[in-house]
Amino acid sequence: MKRISLILLTLAAQAAFAQSTPSQAPPKLEKIEEIAEDPITVTAKPGTEGKITEKRDNSGNVTEATVKSGPSTYTLRPNHPVGTALPGDAMSGNNRGPQWTVLEFDIGKKKKKTPDEEAVQDNTPPPPPPTVK
Structure with missing residues (x-):
């Protein structure tokens, strides 16, 4: 029984060694056709750069930073620990x-009126339609 297991072990080792040696021949490569394409140029849209506004206290520490990037706006504030806890x-x-x-609402400001709304507020009747004879 020991001889059979010893023979199987040696055969398995030889098979593993035979598989681990790489081939000396270089791998077969396929040629890819070269296609001349126009180069791609990526540019940023004008005016899409973000705007960062910082508010500082009297000692120069940043207390609030407002970031406007495209249509979105958000505010960052530092996390002040409560009590005697340290960061x-x-x-x-x-x-x-x-x-x-x-959403922001301008409650205190007066709304700008369009020319159509100004004509309605003047209470002047519209001109009569032309008559066809």
């Missing part, structure tokens, strides 16, 4: 996420 403590909490500005 990185278990009681200090995680980072504070951004606050997105979703």
Whole structure:
């Protein structure tokens, strides 16, 4: 029984060694056709650069940063730990996420009127339609 297992073990080792040696012949490569294409140039749209506005306190620390990037606006504020907790403590909490500005309403400002709305407010009747005879 020992001889059979020893023979099988040697055969398995020889098969593994034969598979692990790489072939000396280079691999067969296929030629890919070259196609001349126009180069692609990517440029940013004008005016899409973001705008960052920072508010600082009297000691120069940033208290708030407002970022406007395209149509979206969000505000970043630092996470101040509560009580005597130091940043990185278990009681200090995680980072504070951004606050997105979703909708803004201008309640105190008067709305600009279009010429059509001005004509309606003048209470002047529209001219009569032309008569055809």
